[in-house]
Amino acid sequence: MPVLVNGSPADQLPVCDRGFLYGDGVFETLRFQASTIPLWAYHRARLEKSLVRLGIDCDIDVVASDIQQLLSQVDTTEGVLRITVTRGDGQGGYAAGDGVPRRVVASKPLPAMAHASANVRLCDWRLPVQPALAGIKHLNRLDQVMARREWSDDTVFDGLLMDATGALIESTVCNLFIRSGDQWLTPDLSRCGVAGVMRAWLLAEGLPALGYDPDVRDISLTQLLNAEAVFLCNSVRGIVPVTRLIAPEVHWPVDAVTQQLQRTVEALWHA
Amino acid sequence: MPVLVNGSPADQLPVCDRGFLYGDGVFETLRFQASTIPLWAYHRARLEKSLVRLGIDCDIDVVASDIQQLLSQVDTTEGVLRITVTRGDGQGGYAAGDGVPRRVVASKPLPAMAHASANVRLCDWRLPVQPALAGIKHLNRLDQVMARREWSDDTVFDGLLMDATGALIESTVCNLFIRSGDQWLTPDLSRCGVAGVMRAWLLAEGLPALGYDPDVRDISLTQLLNAEAVFLCNSVRGIVPVTRLIAPEVHWPVDAVTQQLQRTVEALWHA
Numbered sequence: 001m002p003v004l005v006n007g008s009p010a011d012q013l014p015v016c017d018r019g020f021l022y023g024d025g026v027f028e029t030l031r032f033q034a035s036t037i038p039l040w041a042y043h044r045a046r047l048e049k050s051l052v053r054l055g056i057d058c059d060i061d062v063v064a065s066d067i068q069q070l071l072s073q074v075d076t077t078e079g080v081l082r083i084t085v086t087r088g089d090g091q092g093g094y095a096a097g098d099g100v101p102r103r104v105v106a107s108k109p110l111p112a113m114a115h116a117s118a119n120v121r122l123c124d125w126r127l128p129v130q131p132a133l134a135g136i137k138h139l140n141r142l143d144q145v146m147a148r149r150e151w152s153d154d155t156v157f158d159g160l161l162m163d164a165t166g167a168l169i170e171s172t173v174c175n176l177f178i179r180s181g182d183q184w185l186t187p188d189l190s191r192c193g194v195a196g197v198m199r200a201w202l203l204a205e206g207l208p209a210l211g212y213d214p215d216v217r218d219i220s221l222t223q224l225l226n227a228e229a230v231f232l233c234n235s236v237r238g239i240v241p242v243t244r245l246i247a248p249e250v251h252w253p254v255d256a257v258t259q260q261l262q263r264t265v266e267a268l269w270h271a
Numbered sequence: 272m273p274v275l276v277n278g279s280p281a282d283q284l285p286v287c288d289r290g291f292l293y294g295d296g297v298f299e300t301l302r303f304q305a306s307t308i309p310l311w312a313y314h315r316a317r318l319e320k321s322l323v324r325l326g327i328d329c330d331i332d333v334v335a336s337d338i339q340q341l342l343s344q345v346d347t348t349e350g351v352l353r354i355t356v357t358r359g360d361g362q363g364g365y366a367a368g369d370g371v372p373r374r375v376v377a378s379k380p381l382p383a384m385a386h387a388s389a390n391v392r393l394c395d396w397r398l399p400v401q402p403a404l405a406g407i408k409h410l411n412r413l414d415q416v417m418a419r420r421e422w423s424d425d426t427v428f429d430g431l432l433m434d435a436t437g438a439l440i441e442s443t444v445c446n447l448f449i450r451s452g453d454q455w456l457t458p459d460l461s462r463c464g465v466a467g468v469m470r471a472w473l474l475a476e477g478l479p480a481l482g483y484d485p486d487v488r489d490i491s492l493t494q495l496l497n498a499e500a501v502f503l504c505n506s507v508r509g510i511v512p513v514t515r516l517i518a519p520e521v522h523w524p525v526d527a528v529t530q531q532l533q534r535t536v537e538a539l540w541h542a
Contacts, residue, residue: 012283022412023294094419108363128401140411141293148365
């Protein structure tokens with residue numbers, strides 16, 4: 001699968017790149033369909049927000065141009081792009097100097113999509129509270145790597161993560177929504193977590209279009225266990241109904257709203 | 272300056288390296304003198320501890336062999352090595368797969384050593400509490416990068432960092448020691464922070480050799496402001512007496528014990 005580094009075909013980058021040295025950069029994982037990015041406006045907004053938060057000055061139009069160039073080279077009609085933007089080369093310390101940001105855009109196949117409904121586990125690993133980096137998709141992802149090491153059972157779709165305060169935040173690769181009565185809730189991500197693009201779309205468009213006014217707030221384990229329905233979401237896999245928590249053992253139905261959201265996202269992808 | 276990637280001369284690495292993708296790896300920054308690493312036993316112990324904590328299976332003897340190979344190629348008698356060990360190539364997600372760890376060993380010149388005594392600032396940025404990753408030197412260093420962005424004044428040697436609880440932890444590149452009466456103290460690093468090699472040497476050898484039994488505990492801002500003496504330390508710069516905090520404005524003397532430690536470290540380097 002093709003890769004572009006600063007707009008040119010390459011599969012390597014300098015060992016002095018600050019993304020490698022310190023995780024000093026951000027990324028986006030996008031689904032493409034027939035040479036378009038269905039949720040590009042949301043990805044663009046988050047990429048911009050992430051770059052501003054870290055103080056990395058990279059023109060998003062240049063990234064968009066990289067994406068178009070790469071999409072013109074891929075030989076599949078659907079797949080995944082990972083866009084990484086780092087602060088560029090290091091000068092030998094945390095001080096940034098005047099490096100020029102580096103852009104890496106790579107494509108890979110869509111993951112297997114056999115998850116009509118998903119089993120999840122509750123991770124022991126806790127996300128640290130860091131409001132100053134919460135919400136953005138930066139390259140410091142050791143918490144997710146370490147949480148993902150807790151299981152090797154392929155029947156487990158993902159692991160749910162709580163933060164240090166005990167609130168549910170997300171899974172290793174998805175955001176979380178639960179239904180409590182007629183209210184859809186998703187965790188507040190002001191202390192930690194990645195504010196996903198599919199989550200943003202659901203809050204702004206997907207759920208309102210079905211007449212719901214979703215609420216962003218802290219969600220406790222008890223609220224999760226007592227939820228009427230649960231789903232995970234991200235921009236690659238769309239909406240994944242969660243039907244079972246392994247321990248403690250809890251089952252949830254796949255509810256009609258979740259199924260309607262799945263159909264809406266499918267339509268969005270194949271528009 | 273030469274660089275070895277997995278033991279071979281190279282200045283690039285694959286864009287799919289998990290160190291780049293997620294910060295999934297560890298590093299060491301070592302001072303070399305006349306083809307030896309004065310504190311190698313301490314670096315080796317921390318590297319081993321860091322790798323074990325992340326579950327990366329890399330033979331330290333191979334890393335030691337890389338270092339010897341690189342030192343045989345450098346044309347200076349003193350300098351700095353950065354050793355990075357990552358979990359190897361990614362499979363397209365947080366799950367590690369069976370990648371082989373990648374080793375990158377690079378040399379660079381010693382930084383300018385004009386800091387007979389240092390001014391420091393107090394950073395606004397707070398370190399998040401994450402006991403599961405505390406103490407080790409992993410590649411997720413955005414907190415240090417962001418804290419370092421708070422100043423550009425070259426007369427500031429470094430910025431002191433507190434954690435989310437308000438305890439003093441370290442500076443962006445050094446560990447902290449303070450003298451309170453006749454007691455030397457250094458922050459407890461069980462919640463966050465990097466347990467430096469020079470700090471380990473001072474606790475095990477440097478201070479005991481001078482008759483002190485240093486204490487590892489939480490240090491509040493009030494304790495820092497009231498300290499009799501303060502120094503920073505790391506394996507590249509040794510012992511750096513701190514004589515001024517910029518805001519709030521506080522001055523400390525350079526005390527005799529700190530000067531004795533500086534001489535001991537100098538002797539260690541030039542043995």
